[in-house]
Amino acid sequence: SYVLTQPPSVSVAPGQTARITCGGNNIGSKSVHWYQQKPGQAPVLVVYDDSDRPSGIPERFSGSNSGNTATLTISRVEAGDEADYYCQVWDSSSELVFGGGTKLTVL
Amino acid sequence: QVQLVQSGAEVKKPGASVKVSCKASGYTFTGYYMHWVRQAPGQGLEWMGWINPNSGGTNYAQKFQGRVTMTRDTSISTAYMELSRLRSDDTAVYYCARVGQQLVLVGWFDPWGQGTLVTVSS
Numbered sequence: 001s002y003v004l005t006q007p008p009s010v011s012v013a014p015g016q017t018a019r020i021t022c023g024g025n026n027i028g029s030k031s032v033h034w035y036q037q038k039p040g041q042a043p044v045l046v047v048y049d050d051s052d053r054p055s056g057i058p059e060r061f062s063g064s065n066s067g068n069t070a071t072l073t074i075s076r077v078e079a080g081d082e083a084d085y086y087c088q089v090w091d092s093s094s095e096l097v098f099g100g101g102t103k104l105t106v107l
Numbered sequence: 108q109v110q111l112v113q114s115g116a117e118v119k120k121p122g123a124s125v126k127v128s129c130k131a132s133g134y135t136f137t138g139y140y141m142h143w144v145r146q147a148p149g150q151g152l153e154w155m156g157w158i159n160p161n162s163g164g165t166n167y168a169q170k171f172q173g174r175v176t177m178t179r180d181t182s183i184s185t186a187y188m189e190l191s192r193l194r195s196d197d198t199a200v201y202y203c204a205r206v207g208q209q210l211v212l213v214g215w216f217d218p219w220g221q222g223t224l225v226t227v228s229s
Binding site for chain 1: 142144151152154202207213214215216219220221222
């Protein structure tokens with residue numbers, strides 16, 4: 001089965017840039033979607049189709065995808081961005097896969 | 108606005124079944140695939156399967172085949188997920204999530220339901 005690998009945690013100071021990676025075999029050939037989940041809340045879509053942003057999501061959130069790594073980039077990080085982030089793809093084996101999640105800590 | 112509202116928390120004994128509902132509003136229920144995802148306490152997201160609300164067709168993750176049944180009632184714009192032969196490791200928050208694009212089987216999920224906590228304990 002297809003596996004997506006995320007770092008368990010990323011820490012960044014306010015105002016800096018956070019980069020959260022999602023590794024998978026030839027993930028660049030797939031569409032990657034990213035979700036933000038705050039404690040006690042349902043996930044919220046922040047980036048879809050590698051790099052598109054839903055309405056209402058700040059421009060500070062962006063995404064890229066190439067080769068074996070997709071990346072969610074959060075610029076000018078704010079305290080309110082502290083959350084768990086998950087990547088998601090659909091595998092050709094007809095299974096939907098999530099990464100293990102990354103906890104973003106704002107120092 | 109587009110909204111998914113799920114049923115309330117459940118406590119079940121091992122071996123029992125649970126049925127969670129997900130009521131949709133603000134869009135054409137039959138036009139969008141619905142998926143179910145669960146999250147055990149302190150753990151990540153786990154995909155369970157999907158239902159086509161128009162045809163009733165389903166596909167389940169291999170892990171849950173034989174134990175999960177997804178259905179829908181188009182007259183009340185509601186999808187259901189029933190999980191049988193519950194075990195303690197089925198304790199989790201269960202989410203319904205709508206695919207973001209009309210008539211597309213898989214893509215991004217937007218929106219999600221608020222989640223339903225199912226606790227399995229003797």
